[in-house]
Amino acid sequence: MDRFELISRLKQKSTERIVLLVLDGLGGLPVGGKTELEAAKTPNLDRLAGMSETGLMVPILRGITPGSGPGHLALFGYDPLTYLIGRGILSALGVKFPVRQGDLAARVNFATVDADGNVSDRRAGRIKDEVNRRMCEMIRTIEIPGAEFFIETEKEHRAALIFRGRQFSDQITETDPQRTGVPPLAVEPLDNSEAAKKTASMLNGFLGGVRKTLKDQHPANMILLRGFALHTAIPGFEEVYGLNACAVAGYPMYKGLASLVGMSVIETESGVAPQFAKLAEVWEEYDFFFVHIKYTDSAGEDGDYERKVSVIEEVDRNISTILDLKPSVLAVTADHSTPASYKAHSWHPVPLLLHSKWARCKAGTRFCETDLASGTLSTIQSLDLMPLVMAHSGRLAKFGA
């Protein structure tokens, strides 16, 4: 029996409310002896930590740095090594495209090809967003027999492409040659299935149409396709946990990830105070609330230690908005670490505080990596979080007699 089967079998109804507050990229590394969390003045989170289960969580496996997709799937209790969300699907989610089961998605680069048909610039000189949007308009005039497609501007030379309406396969090759001076590659099937052959042939037809449509444009006169991914079924959050869940997230990618598992997406202004206020507004309508704060990660990615510290302090100043709602369970954690000194996502375990009346707690524990490492939960897997919040909210029956 696997984890999902076990949880599905044991799950039971409850009226208790759960808040999962994800401070993206929260975990840090010491600079001058202190991590961002250790440097931040967080009297409220520290007090809460002393009254909570505390620990660190490994998002995937030791040493593995998660992208946002796997990091969040793990938090939602979906094993990221089982539920692989392809890059194309993440791109589509990133532009708020409502992906459906069976859709085939790909990442698009606008590129420049010369008179001989060879790629001369794989990024078409990083065209402006408005040029990208105009090119997408032109491409939308193309027709594919028996299938629909959608192309949506991401940023600069990047766009997302989604095909709908056939038995597609993602077992096909990419068209980006990864160098200049050679033509874009044709799409080839990677296995002998009819689906792969038909998908490759459909895409080659479509790419011929793109070539013709953009031939007089410059510099974006062609597209390169990468990261083909089929959107396959993923068990719904409500089906697995019996939870009526919503996402209070400001950024498209996280709204997309939430909607992928079937959470309702609440429209909200992005920012600590407005998102916490929005949470309070929809409090009566759901029993699970995924609140996603982006700015800890952006500051980390920018290598801006001070800004990351100040975002953490802003969360601390506003946390009472959530506590005043009296959630039965409040988990404060992250999808991955983004140490400002590392300027990127990292593999380091993420901080966790799990507040509930059934918490074993250790007085004096502060909300920072060092204290959490010897917290009551020690180090667990991010996958363990959902069973824990289910248990703490009275939603898991006893296993066996």
Add this chain to the structure above:
Amino acid sequence: MDRFELISRLKQKSTERIVLLVLDGLGGLPVGGKTELEAAKTPNLDRLAGMSETGLMVPILRGITPGSGPGHLALFGYDPLTYLIGRGILSALGVKFPVRQGDLAARVNFATVDADGNVSDRRAGRIKDEVNRRMCEMIRTIEIPGAEFFIETEKEHRAALIFRGRQFSDQITETDPQRTGVPPLAVEPLDNSEAAKKTASMLNGFLGGVRKTLKDQHPANMILLRGFALHTAIPGFEEVYGLNACAVAGYPMYKGLASLVGMSVIETESGVAPQFAKLAEVWEEYDFFFVHIKYTDSAGEDGDYERKVSVIEEVDRNISTILDLKPSVLAVTADHSTPASYKAHSWHPVPLLLHSKWARCKAGTRFCETDLASGTLSTIQSLDLMPLVMAHSGRLAKFGA
């Protein structure tokens, strides 16, 4: 290679003795800032903890609350998600019935049916135990072609029923309609196997016989069957570990669980001092001793914090009886937590102290949840305990050259 294969392959003989002292439901939650273990005066266990490996153990998975069956199987090193012990088998074990491989067991409720054959009371007014025993006597007169059966009184309206002698299947439906005013359900096969069809038909014949036999009785004039479970093979404790093991347990369920894995069951009066004395009595005859103390759990289930504290103190006062025997390895732990504040089994990790001359130890560690959380073993799985006690008693050879 799985865990059992590895252990079986590496196991070697030794004359060192191991005591596994299970204080049922030992783990607690803070009340007024202290868990039951933290409130209890345990000078002997605290001293021992400072000279032992210490930690917490997760019985099944984080967030999962174990019943007694899965909790003990994990302590014995059997993965409870692989070795599922059905409710019917646990009932049979609970009445000390020596279940054999291939037996089909079910839980029985005596019930009342009216003149139209509809259930009017699913518990037959919770008849007295002696009425239950008389009804069982009557049912024993029924004959089933080609099979034997055994029915044993549990308590009030509950009994255990065991069928022996055919290729049975437990892929069959239950007969309890879960409400009154409707007739008991017929047994139906849940798959297309011959075994399921034959088992269903045999049971329906048997239930017809019960109906006839009890028709003039009141209020217990019918039985309802639930929790069908086939007893399938489980590798024996001696086969896996090479240990000659016995159980010094006062309660039927735990004797049953011990005998399920092939331990000898020692008859003993129930209680801390008498069970420890019994252990001393049989000391020369075995090399593994499972000592099960029930009262920590009963106090927890009753929500009686003070009584749980006092049972823990009673164990502490008597622990010298075990230490005087000089076991090579003494593990003191639990099958699950039963915090008095929670009044039920819970998912919280259980305390562990593992005393041996090969222990890495941390002076000053007390035997309580907070200290154990940062003990030398940190938090491990209950499944890890048996390999550890095997290693500490010199029973596991090196793996690989």
